[in-house]
Amino acid sequence: MAEKESSPSETSLISNKEETPNGNTFDFKKGVKNLFETSPYMNKLPPEFVLQLERNPLSATLAEIPVIDLSGLNCPSEIRISTIKAISSACELWGFFRITNHGIKMSLIEEMLGVAEEFFDLSLAEKMKYGSEDVMSPVRYGTSLNTSKKHSLHWRDYFRHYGHPFQHSFHLWPEYLEEIWQLAMKLGCAISEGLGLENGYIEKSMGEGLQILAANYYPPCPEPDKTLGLAAHSDHGGLTILMQNGVDGLQIKHNGEWFSVQHVPGTFLVNIGDYLEILSNGKYKSVEHRATVNAQKTRISVAVGHGPELLSPVRPAGPLIDERERIHYRPITYQDYIRLQQSITTRGKNALQAVLINE
Ligand SMILES: O=C(O)CCC(=O)C(=O)O
Ligand SMILES: [Fe+2]
Numbered sequence: 555m556a557e558k559e560s561s562p563s564e565t566s567l568i569s570n571k572e573e574t575p576n577g578n579t580f581d582f583k584k585g586v587k588n589l590f591e592t593s594p595y596m597n598k599l600p601p602e603f604v605l606q607l608e609r610n611p612l613s614a615t616l617a618e619i620p621v622i623d624l625s626g627l628n629c630p631s632e633i634r635i636s637t638i639k640a641i642s643s644a645c646e647l648w649g650f651f652r653i654t655n656h657g658i659k660m661s662l663i664e665e666m667l668g669v670a671e672e673f674f675d676l677s678l679a680e681k682m683k684y685g686s687e688d689v690m691s692p693v694r695y696g697t698s699l700n701t702s703k704k705h706s707l708h709w710r711d712y713f714r715h716y717g718h719p720f721q722h723s724f725h726l727w728p729e730y731l732e733e734i735w736q737l738a739m740k741l742g743c744a745i746s747e748g749l750g751l752e753n754g755y756i757e758k759s760m761g762e763g764l765q766i767l768a769a770n771y772y773p774p775c776p777e778p779d780k781t782l783g784l785a786a787h788s789d790h791g792g793l794t795i796l797m798q799n800g801v802d803g804l805q806i807k808h809n810g811e812w813f814s815v816q817h818v819p820g821t822f823l824v825n826i827g828d829y830l831e832i833l834s835n836g837k838y839k840s841v842e843h844r845a846t847v848n849a850q851k852t853r854i855s856v857a858v859g860h861g862p863e864l865l866s867p868v869r870p871a872g873p874l875i876d877e878r879e880r881i882h883y884r885p886i887t888y889q890d891y892i893r894l895q896q897s898i899t900t901r902g903k904n905a906l907q908a909v910l911i912n913e
Contacts, residue, residue, distance in 0.1 A: 582707055585681075585696075585711040586698075586711055586772075586775075587711050588678055590774060596776050599781055602707045603706065603709060605781050607780075610779045611782060611846045612846055614805055614814045615811075615813055616813065617813030617815050619644075619652055619815060620650075621652045622652070622653050623653075623655050624654065626640075627744055637744070642748030645826055645838040646837065648806075648808060648841065649826040649831075649838060649839050649840060650815075650841045651824055653741075654820075656821075656822060657737070658733050658734070658737065660819070660820050662730055663820065665728045666728050666797075667799050667856065670771075671799075690893070692716040697711045699901070708783060709783045710771065711770075711771045713769045714768050715769075716764065716765070717765035718731070718764070719764070727767075731767060731858065734795050734858045735765055738793050739761060741824060742754075742760050743757045749834055749874065750874075751871055756830070759792075760861065760862060762863050765858060766791070766859045770783070770855045770857070772803060772845060774851060774852060775848065775849060776849065778846065782844055783853070785900070785901045786844040787844070787902065788841060788842050788902075788903050789825065789840065793825070793827065793830065793859070793860050794824065794825045794827055794857050795822050795823075795860075796822065796823040796855060797855070798854060799852075799854045800817075802814065802815070802817055803845045803848065803855075804823070804843060804844075804855070806825075807841065808841075826839065826841060827861070828891070828906050829862060832906075832909070833869075833870060835871070837874075863888065864887070864889040867886070867887055868886055868891055869885035870882065882911055883906075884910075884911055894909075
């Protein structure tokens with residue numbers, strides 16, 4: 555059963571300014587970095603952030619996730635085939651894996667983390683210039699999940715930015731987005747082959763599609779066992795490529811239980827999102843994941859998602875469906891799917907459930 559993470563206050567009105575237990579008022583739309591910096595002696599979590607969690611999220615066991623050496627994809631056919639098999643089994647059993655020898659330099663990863671940190675260190679007024687409640691805005695700064703909806707708050711500020719194919723702003727970023735794009739295409743190609751689709755099927759649909767970078771900022775949190783940085787969710791795209799600064803906090807749901815995932819510097823974590831679950835007609839399942847916070851250190855993560863073009867329909871791949879195979883998902887445009895997912899503040903896999911065709 556999915557863990558319930560919504561608190562009763564989810565349905566109650568949260569005004570912009572709230573009284574904290576210390577008698578302070580805070581404007582939650584200014585974000586948690588601002589709250590942390592302006593309340594240095596805060597030792598209790600403001601009640602708006604308290605989530606009803608079944609278990610202490612910090613007590614999860616460490617997951618032993620599959621590790622894929624991507625250099626195998628450039629090798630002679632036998633090694634290439636076994637690498638594709640390893641990717642396909644990681645997608646089927648976990649929806650989540652770590653990649654090594656991916657070809658992206660550590661200096662570029664560090665540069666990207668540095669740029670993300672610089673952004674969050676800008677003055678609030680500077681950051682607020684990018685504030686938007688429009689979930690489709692190509693550039694968006696915000697906090698928690700979706701502040702245009704009433705929900706319990708999450709201990710996170712974020713900055714989202716469309717990458718490919720919106721090349722107009724590429725020059726503002728390190729080459730990171732371009733290199734991650736190439737990596738996603740390589741993985742998409744291997745996944746197509748693993749699914750038995752024509753060579754490059756996924757690469758083609760994502761190749762014309764949308765890349766979204768999400769930089770997440772989780773400052774130290776009083777009472778980190780009572781809240782989350784990011785609620786349990788699956789990503790709306792096909793493939794997400796994730797990295798972080800040296801501070802762990804990611805958890806994934808595997809066989810109904812939450813596991814922590816350790817990050818190994820220089821590697822990336824890859825997860826299957828809803829688009830690939832739908833495209834594979836449920837053979838691969840998007841993985842639910844969430845972010846915990848801690849009392850000591852700021853955590854920064856950078857997730858880059860890859861999906862199809864905004865107006866293209868999301869549906870199971872035709873070549874995977876024969877007369878005997880039932881279609882498990884209703885078609886929907888990617889844009890409508892993103893809107894649907896972002897409007898659900900209890901997240902989990904609820905958006906996917908909404909397009910699932912019941913027996
Ligand atoms: O912070 C993390 O590790 C997870 C981030 C994430 O899941 C997202 O941005 O979609
Ligand atoms: Fe995610």
